[in-house]
Amino acid sequence: MSKAISQVPFAVNEPVNSYAPGTPEVKSLIAQYKKMWAEKIEIPMVINGEEVKTGDTVQLQSPQDHAHDFGFYHRGTMQHVDDAINAALAAKKEWNELGWEHRAAIFLKAADLLAGPYRDVINAATMIGQSKNVHQAEIDAACEFIDFLRFNVEFMTEMYSEQPVSDAGIWNRVEYRPLEGFVFAVTPFNFTAISGNLPTCMAMLGNVVVWKPSDKQIYSAKVIMDVLTEAGLPKGVINMIFTDGKETAEKVLAHRDFAGLHFTGSTKVFQGMWKMIGDNIHNYRTYPRIVGETGGKDFVIAHPSANVEAVATALVRGSFEYQGQKCSAASRAYIPQSLWADVKKVMETQIASIKIGSPEDPSNFVNAVIDKNSFEKCKGYIDRANASGEANVIIGGKTDDSKGWFVHPTVIETTNPQYESMVEEIFGPILSVYVYEDKDWAETLKVVDSSSPYSLTGSVFAQDRYAVNEAFKALENASGNFYINDKPTGAVVGQQPFGGGRASGTNDKAGSKMNLLRWTSVRSIKETFVSPKDYKYPYLG
Numbered sequence: 001m002s003k004a005i006s007q008v009p010f011a012v013n014e015p016v017n018s019y020a021p022g023t024p025e026v027k028s029l030i031a032q033y034k035k036m037w038a039e040k041i042e043i044p045m046v047i048n049g050e051e052v053k054t055g056d057t058v059q060l061q062s063p064q065d066h067a068h069d070f071g072f073y074h075r076g077t078m079q080h081v082d083d084a085i086n087a088a089l090a091a092k093k094e095w096n097e098l099g100w101e102h103r104a105a106i107f108l109k110a111a112d113l114l115a116g117p118y119r120d121v122i123n124a125a126t127m128i129g130q131s132k133n134v135h136q137a138e139i140d141a142a143c144e145f146i147d148f149l150r151f152n153v154e155f156m157t158e159m160y161s162e163q164p165v166s167d168a169g170i171w172n173r174v175e176y177r178p179l180e181g182f183v184f185a186v187t188p189f190n191f192t193a194i195s196g197n198l199p200t201c202m203a204m205l206g207n208v209v210v211w212k213p214s215d216k217q218i219y220s221a222k223v224i225m226d227v228l229t230e231a232g233l234p235k236g237v238i239n240m241i242f243t244d245g246k247e248t249a250e251k252v253l254a255h256r257d258f259a260g261l262h263f264t265g266s267t268k269v270f271q272g273m274w275k276m277i278g279d280n281i282h283n284y285r286t287y288p289r290i291v292g293e294t295g296g297k298d299f300v301i302a303h304p305s306a307n308v309e310a311v312a313t314a315l316v317r318g319s320f321e322y323q324g325q326k327c328s329a330a331s332r333a334y335i336p337q338s339l340w341a342d343v344k345k346v347m348e349t350q351i352a353s354i355k356i357g358s359p360e361d362p363s364n365f366v367n368a369v370i371d372k373n374s375f376e377k378c379k380g381y382i383d384r385a386n387a388s389g390e391a392n393v394i395i396g397g398k399t400d401d402s403k404g405w406f407v408h409p410t411v412i413e414t415t416n417p418q419y420e421s422m423v424e425e426i427f428g429p430i431l432s433v434y435v436y437e438d439k440d441w442a443e444t445l446k447v448v449d450s451s452s453p454y455s456l457t458g459s460v461f462a463q464d465r466y467a468v469n470e471a472f473k474a475l476e477n478a479s480g481n482f483y484i485n486d487k488p489t490g491a492v493v494g495q496q497p498f499g500g501g502r503a504s505g506t507n508d509k510a511g512s513k514m515n516l517l518r519w520t521s522v523r524s525i526k527e528t529f530v531s532p533k534d535y536k537y538p539y540l541g
């Protein structure tokens, strides 16, 4: 244990590389991409620090070229789930007893490895497996993940420093114990950083983890595990398994030592897991912590005083970066009649200049959606809008699955603010727009607040400060992250703590002290220096 109270390095956000044409960093990253594209990677599970190869292999296909398989992973069974739980529980005592500085050092080292020798590798894996362009890979897989690691170390020490006051003659302390048992991280395909953050932030606090990444993010998940291993993470602390989601949940969530779920993914899956936890509530040693960040139907509302170019640009970037596959993506917009023709014109011009294709060419702004299911889902919304009497596809609408899962940036205009694409999460490059009469601003704020079950992110655009304030108040519970004159995506760790309420999650704010607190169970300690020796109150003589 520690014999000093030490200060961790001050966390600052990792600078984002430009990858401008001709720069050394873009040459290096594209060379890495080509190298990894040509390899056939074999990806085992990692249980108790050992690579586990089952022989039941699944090919990995790239979204931008579905005929190209870049490797395979080993699929596990329920026996591997048991093995992972047992490995985690076996590692618990030693990991918990290791001083926090040693735990912190491992994750700080992982951050430095990602910032240095692994930067191209994790970015390239994210480009190949998840179809992100160089900028989207850089802000996610490199920068956001590095930020999570460094800031969480700082938040952990801030949290540990928060101590109660003590009256004369006594010393009050609190200690932040890890949860009793093991914790379960279930992560989505769309952010490498989230996949890295969910298991690591819990492990940092002394917890032991069973981690099930999405089968669509396995390549970059492997890189995360490689980095953690090189950084010195002891065996069994984080166990990575590639097993069926539902079956795994049924097994893990029925275990007596299950102590917490850290989930990011769709609302329906999270609700199913919450229900399973409820059904098992009598089986547990302790009440499990449940943290879930889930779906979104994120809004942009413009006031008649808004700047046209700013609105149009926020819609183009907010809706189409990473093909709209961000939980924060702008997917419904409310534009006043007086601005609509101009906003539409700027959007048409900007979208016409967007290049679509493989991330291997950094000039492609839009790449492929994750898989066939997503492609079909997007196509369904486009086809139904084309056939609908109350909606029109006014920009884009083209899809092409001949080589990869490409859906062109699409804008649907509808006369019905309750139209399906205005209220349902699509998770693709499709923006729906409802044009309102300028006089209906206040009524439209009510529609924004009430027409979707989600409450993740949202933006208001206005130059009129009274209008900003009106939206701020009317939309108080309509989003967990609220933006004024900015797009609703791109939260930065340490700057905009991220998460939403209603059907969007438990709003425990990833990358913040609020989240870390959920993975601890506080013990209060009171020590009396000179203990009383008589039961009588002073006035009883």
Ligand SMILES: NC(=O)c1ccc[n+]([C@@H]2O[C@H](COP(=O)([O-])OP(=O)(O)OC[C@H]3O[C@@H](n4cnc5c(N)ncnc54)[C@H](O)[C@@H]3O)[C@@H](O)[C@H]2O)c1
Binding pocket: 186, 187, 188, 189, 190, 191, 194, 212, 213, 214, 215, 245, 246, 247, 249, 264, 265, 266, 267, 269, 270, 272, 273, 293, 294, 295, 296, 326, 327, 328, 425, 427, 456, 499, 500, 504, 505
């Ligand atoms: N709010 C946020 O911070 C945030 C961030 C990223 C993504 N998301 C959401 O995630 C979704 C997209 O990610 P996705 O497609 O990977 O989500 P998903 O719900 O399909 O999968 C998430 C994880 O759950 C697992 N899973 C799937 N079915 C399961 C089941 N029945 N039981 C247990 N586990 C199961 C998957 O294998 C994966 O690991 C979107 O809804 C998006 O809004 C939210």
Ligand SMILES: N[C@@H](CCC=O)C(=O)O
Binding pocket: 190, 191, 325, 326, 327, 328, 488, 489, 490, 491, 492, 498
């Ligand atoms: N933190 C990211 C969203 C992650 C969800 O997919 C953002 O703010 O855009």
